[in-house]
Amino acid sequence: MDFLSYPQPLADLIAGLSRLPGIGPKTAGRLAFYLLQQPQVAENLAETIIKAQREIKQCSLCCNYTDQDPCPICEGEKRDRSLLCIVEQPRDVVSLEKTREFKGRYHVLHGVISPLEGIGPEQLTISKLLTRLEEVKEVVMAVNPTVEGEATAMYLAKLLKPLGIRVTRIAHGLPVGGDLEYADEITIARALEGRRQI
Amino acid sequence: MDFLSYPQPLADLIAGLSRLPGIGPKTAGRLAFYLLQQPQVAENLAETIIKAQREIKQCSLCCNYTDQDPCPICEGEKRDRSLLCIVEQPRDVVSLEKTREFKGRYHVLHGVISPLEGIGPEQLTISKLLTRLEEVKEVVMAVNPTVEGEATAMYLAKLLKPLGIRVTRIAHGLPVGGDLEYADEITIARALEGRRQI
Numbered sequence A, B: 001m002d003f004l005s006y007p008q009p010l011a012d013l014i015a016g017l018s019r020l021p022g023i024g025p026k027t028a029g030r031l032a033f034y035l036l037q038q039p040q041v042a043e044n045l046a047e048t049i050i051k052a053q054r055e056i057k058q059c060s061l062c063c064n065y066t067d068q069d070p071c072p073i074c075e076g077e078k079r080d081r082s083l084l085c086i087v088e089q090p091r092d093v094v095s096l097e098k099t100r101e102f103k104g105r106y107h108v109l110h111g112v113i114s115p116l117e118g119i120g121p122e123q124l125t126i127s128k129l130l131t132r133l134e135e136v137k138e139v140v141m142a143v144n145p146t147v148e149g150e151a152t153a154m155y156l157a158k159l160l161k162p163l164g165i166r167v168t169r170i171a172h173g174l175p176v177g178g179d180l181e182y183a184d185e186i187t188i189a190r191a192l193e194g195r196r197q198i
Helices: A008-018 A025-037 A039-055 A090-098 A126-130 A147-163 A185-193 B008-018 B025-037 B039-055 B090-098 B126-130 B147-163 B185-193
Strands: A083-087 A105-108 A138-141 A166-169 B083-087 B105-108 B138-141 B166-169
Touching: A008 A025, A008 B039, A025 A039, A025 B039, A025 B090, A039 B008, A039 B025, A039 B039, A083 A090, A090 A105, A090 B025, A126 A147, A138 A147, A147 A166, B008 B025, B025 B039, B083 B090, B090 B105, B126 B147, B138 B147, B147 B166
Parallel strands: A083 A105, A083 A138, A138 A166, B083 B105, B083 B138, B138 B166
Antiparallel strands: none
């Protein structure tokens, strides 16, 4: 018997927690002991994980996470069906909704094209996107301004433009409250490029 | 319908994760999305939490976490039954075992006396400690050198000394590889106080 290690179920719990992103073995150990000391928190956590896994699906239209299909945004009657915003991840939808500015619908790609990671267009929800363009007049690309994001936006633009759809990109520039002094060169270059008459 | 929020099972999962120590709402959101994207990791995590909760108990002797009772250390035949080391938390046992220096047994208090947090001697495993002193000749206090830890050590020393038990405290001083320049005053004071002839 090796006294240096934790009992198996505890070791397994620490291993399970260490598989979460950003959680190393030390933090996992701390969390595991916390869970053993707080049985209610542990029970609640296990339940919510199982329930979320069972009940959260991808919307059959926009591929956002939802517990009803189609999701409330796709079903929303006040939503502008001619406007479609393409985002990388479900959390981006929440960020955009918080602004209360966008009245169209969304399409969640669940990633970006990244040949290095073996992610091509067929791993994303692009084929589903192509089936829901009937009423769409404008597609707003709200993917992140990374190399992969830009490549994905270009790829989609090439697919969509021949269909007579207007393809736009959200603006990049200085964040509101940001300071020129602390902005990186690429952001400043983009801000200059995107300048508008006042 | 509020489009600003996540679907309920996902919101519950984020809330459940935020109750873990050191995990704020942003990190909880990131972890929740990760769990939805990685169903196997999620399933495994829920299972290990439930299994650890069901199978990990406190040893009826030393109160350490264990999946067999008494725990392997309490049962260990090569363990010196005249020597008992008192620690605050189960993780301290693992730290001490890693040194392979201590051949006695342990007693886990599961905390320290802390009047501010409403933790008195009766909330700790002290009554159980008093029932297992029969063969014990020396008790080593390995509680942490905090105010509460010192108070707990003093309290226990007062209880144990009248029983004819030798009560010792692990040494405090400069950590090996530590540098005088970076050590705090109290550590240096303790290191001076605990000096030994070479």
